[in-house]
Amino acid sequence: MFKRKLPWLALALVPAAVYASEPLTSWLFNPVTPVAHDVRETFKIMLGLTLPFLLLPQILLAYAIWKFNEKRGHQPATFHENVPLEIVWTVVPALVLVAIAIPAYSTLKKIEVPPKSDLVVEVIGHQFFWEYRLPRYDIGYANEPLVVPADKIITLNLTSVDVIHSWWVPSFGVKQDANPGRITHAWFKAPEGHYKGQCAELCGPLHGEMWIDVEVVSEQEFEKWLEERMGSAASAPPDSAHSMMLSPEPESEVVNG
């Protein structure tokens, strides 16, 4: 008897686990940016269109297991072909995929084409921290939260000085690789708040602790922060003319090479 109940008990553990962990406040992250909202909408459309294809085989399978059990003692059917049916289950999924592709493409365009930028931030990946530069203000600093004004279009130019990293802040809908020798782009517009992310591309032993913190502050606070930054001697501003033209690899110390 217990053996029969075991699968159900195990299944019951799944919702239990979801309940035990922090409440899932959102389906697919907590979107705060226009892009993240669009991603979530795309996800919902896709979910709605594909869920039937996820459930239908399971339901048919369960029904077949119940209905065609040999214990019912009927003779097996002999059909093994039905061309119209086969055409239907080839064409219908294909059409659904086209239907998914359309909203996906418009969201992709939104991700790709940022509106006019209010602030350009250069993001440089290091093992195992992030360096941020604000060329307009001659500010550069590393291993501290990125501070940006709220509700402004922030565009990011990303690169890396060593291995590939990936700048990922889930609630912004942004995940963009920072490749050595290349510059990639991303953008976001977020309300005030503190947002967390982390490096998403395996970059070495301490990859797991390469966190990202973003402080999105009001414009006044941002001005204040800028003044403090520009006034303090501690932050040595990088030469903005050379910014983003880093020599990616100091080759002198090649091990084993």
Added chain:
Amino acid sequence: MAEKKQSLLLRYMSSTDHKEIGIMYLIFALVMGIVGGFLAGMIRMQLWEASGGVVSPELYNQIVTMHATIMIFFVIIPAMAGFGNYLVPLMIGARDMAFPKLNAFSFWLLIPAAIIGIASFFVEGGAAAGGWTSYQPLTSAQYSGTPGVDMWIIVVHLTGASSILGAINFIVTIFNMRAPGMGFMKMPLYVWAWLTNAFMILVGTPVLAGAVTMVLFDRHFGTGFFRPSEGGDPVLYQHLFWFYSHPAVYIMIVPGFGAISHIVAAFSRKKVFGYHGMVYAVAGIGVLGFMVWAHHMFTTGLSPAVRAFFAFMTMLIAVPTGVKIFSWLATMWGGTLKFTVAMKFALGMISLFVIGGISGVWLGNVPVDIQLHDSYFVVAHLHYVLFGGSVMSLLGAAYFWFPKMSGKYLDEKLGNIVFWCMYIGMSMTFLLMHWTGMEGMARRTYVYRPQFEGMNQIMSFGYVFMLLGGILFCWSLVKAIRKPVTTPLNDDPWNVNDIQGSLEWKTSSPPPKENFKTIPVVP
């Protein structure tokens, strides 16, 4: 009878018989499965608590890398090859593979590969730690200067050579050695699956070999294929790597598809539904499989047009896959279902693989993929495909063809427990990963945010079920092998010849040397 005097070990070691080589592949895969499973246990132990603490960050990356490498190159691919070697010549009515000695060589290449792979844990700096993808420049001389990565490259070369030689052997065998009367459209679906698979290996694997050779040259001979300072590009490596490694996931599942078709038809007591559609679907998967690789690279900065193309091709591959799923369901429809352990594994595979397939469509959708890429959602998806798909179909195949191979049944009662352990354990471990991934848990990290701790503990608990299932499976194998044969099984223990039996059921169990007394003729 000089043969009798040889010890069993010596007989197998010097064998060129496709059946004995097949069995050696299967034993090899099982042994390596224990190693890979052990590493998986280490991962789940480390992730029991958000702050980690069982292994060092360096060792954690090595474990993750080698768990994947072992499971892919030493477990799933060789296990598939094991069944393929055993069954394909039997199913086409041949006496052996086309090149028996080459066949033995393909297998024996795996032994040094496995030794080098495991030994790499014990060299200076430990095993390769750049993930099984070994992205550049993380595994370049500058950032991983120790020999681990070199040993990983040799492992890839040896296993790749083994696959390529095996693939050539399969293609020549299937093209030239079919029994009289067996046209291509009369070949069993399992043979079709292997033919497609062999072509995929032949097209894809050399590209991977080229890519890792370029890494080796960058590491030791001063070239700069992937070094930006030398005009190279790390993203190029990703293109080359995924050109093989995406098709590789189909290489790991297509023979499983073939096996599922046979099992479902056998225990529904019906001919497989839509044979022609199934053949076209497998061939379609084989072709489309090569046009989707860049979907692993949606965050690298590819242009939107390229991403849109690869997204569409990726989603399109769901169509032939869906044809297979629906055809299996139609095969069951109106049948008389007998729930043997093999059938349970086949049905379990269908239900799990549908989840893995649909989550694959989600991942093909670029904006969604950008969010889910390199998160635990991807870990969930790939394990649904590789465990839920490949491993479940391999276990089903084991229960289905073990009587043919040994003349004895595997214990069905024990088999039921094995099945439920695997099904429940796999679901507990990997289902929740979809949620943690969607909420932002990154993969390949030895620590994570505390809010995911509860779910991770359930996942780690699920591992225990799979471990138990694995132990019971091994035990049932040992038990069956040691049990003396009292009454030899008949040729067709599952009674499939009256429905759609393929030729392996027309010879004795186990088959004699050279397979058939007289070569069968296919009407």
